[in-house]
Amino acid sequence: MIDRRKFLTTVALGTASAAFLSACGQSSSSGQTGSADNPVTITYTWWGNDDRAERTRKAIALFESKNPDVKVNGNFSDFAGYWQKRATEAAGGGLPDVMQWDLSYLRDYGQRNQLLDLGTVKINTDAFEKSLLPSGQIRGKTYGIPTSTNAFAVYYDPAKLASLGIAEPDGQWTYKEFNTFLAEVGAKGNGTLFGGTDYTGIWWNFNIWLRQNNIQAFTDEGKLGFSKDDLKKWWNLTADLRGTEAIVGEDKATQLLPKSPFGSNVTATEVTWDNFMAGYLADSGAKELKLVPVPSDDPDNLGLFLKPSMLMVASAKTKYKDAAARFIDFMVNDPEVGQIFKTSRGVPASKTQRDGTTFEGTDKLVVDYEKSIEKYLKDAPEPPIVGFGTLESTFKRVTQDLNYGKLTVDGAVDAWFKEAEDLIKQNA
């Protein structure tokens, strides 16, 4: 029973130590502070690949040289494992002091008092677009500061298309045209290069499609704003492509993890966030990757929006509020941090940081892409409902089962709705 015992122990110890910690209380509002001779150590954790790890370590070193009274202990993992670790830590009252955060999980932790209200500490947000800040706020409290923004896009590798003799897309396409394009790449790719991954497997892409059809994903009461029929239509979009060379098989994609098929040079396109550029370049070794808008059946409504690609948050239980706030402020505002990350976190949200960063080459492509879609952009989404992270991963898993042929579209829709309704009921 080792596994069960181990984690039950963790829960018990966690609860006990949480009670102990809160009993200790905090002496001052800013928490403990350090000095250059006796620095305090804060912990920071993020998700991402090696490329991001390297950049983050550089940023940390820079912060430490500018703030000799604070040491930052950094740690990272991939996205999926990241949230399981945070849950374990939260249960044990041991969340890292500062964390990179995703919009999907902001409510789960923010609404449950695990995150520090950043309105109570000193972080400069003057250089931020006022429309972007609410995405880090819940019920008037600020739990996260966006580091940067990202938008959805279709990536493609021009060299790969050229080698197949296929013209580069201009990004003005309907879903049908996009499907034809994927099928063409797959047909010419001869079993070694596939069109893309099944784009219906990504929740945010579905969300964009809903917006294109003027449907709200979630109602203001936190219920689902779309019907089973909507989801059925969505998953049927690629029904004809599944199992063909237009879409890379799930059996292949699974084995490439944690790399993506696109990053592994197995597909010619990928539909995802534009800030994945740096990661894709590093993973694939491609010379150049390009971005065009997502398909839409309504040429005037692309359903696109700028999302905070990631947020900086602090643990509600941090003993070093002052140091944590300074680190967050540094990471979101400092121009040199912008120079280190370029667009790998997304386009810097703070104008100070954005203006202090020189964007060249592919980074310029990302910035230019976000400029080019400006006229199509709608409001950023509010932090999604509690438990959204689970819905998002279930969405992906069900689509995988669909691609394995284990589920029909109808079965997949039922499976997802059952999970979603169950979850919304649980968290009501």
Next chain:
Amino acid sequence: MTQSPTLSRRAASAPTPPRKSRRRGADTRAGYTFLLPWLLGFIALTVGPMISSLYLSFTNYNLFDAPKWIGFDNYTTLFQDERFLQSVGVTMQYVVFGTPLKLAAALAIAMLLNSKRKGQGFYRSAFYAPSLIGASVSIAIVWKAMFGDSGPVDQGLSFFGINLGGWVGNPNMTMGMMILLTVWQFGAPMVIFLAGLKQIPADLYEAASMDGAGPVRKFMNITWPMLSPVIFFNLLMETIHAFQIFASAYIISNGEGGPAGSTLFYTLYLYLRGFSDFRMGYASAMAWLLVIVVGIITLIFFKTSKSWVHYSGDAK
């Protein structure tokens, strides 16, 4: 959990020498004093959490908010949860096929190692080695690479004209891969088998040889019955152990139980429910159901053992 239930027999039947009661009281006190560190740990780290998880299994505890009592809801929901049923199916497959195969491998190797040849010490260590590193994360990663697309296994099979592709991404092959991983780690039961084999008096075999018994006959009529307590012990331990498979499945499937749920083992689903979906009450209910089921299976093993397990002190 790690103590052999068969070993206590002799101890229980041994006569206790009469002693003065005061002396016995002091002994008891001393005994408990020495036990204290373990006892404290046991109560604080095992019994306490178990009781709290029993309570939590009747609540909607989500790691953050105060738990709310919901009666048997978690337990009844379980049986309408398709993924739960899938995880039960996957785990049963693993237990039913993996455990006997592993024990057969362990016994076969133990019998090979039980002869007097040069360098047996080396072979013993060599065969035991996989078990030492088997539980580690690194070996699961190696396994994943070995059974991936164009990995050594795929290439080896392709050489013989069998083109299965990578096993890791194929829902029909992952179970075979997991079972091979556990069979390969036969070291622990093998060592116990080996110790058991050494206990069998050589004159039994000599007598059988003189009566003209072949190797199969000797195995069926001498080795098997003489070894039956050890076989029983190994079977019980390995079965319980198999129900708890977690780490290797977690690593190989990136913590998701894929592809298509084919490695969604019971404990992995339990973990996902608890720590990915924050449904700790639900996960606790799953944990207790597992305890009960494993308890029942152990009971059945003990009941049926009377008909095939022979102890040296027994009449027959």
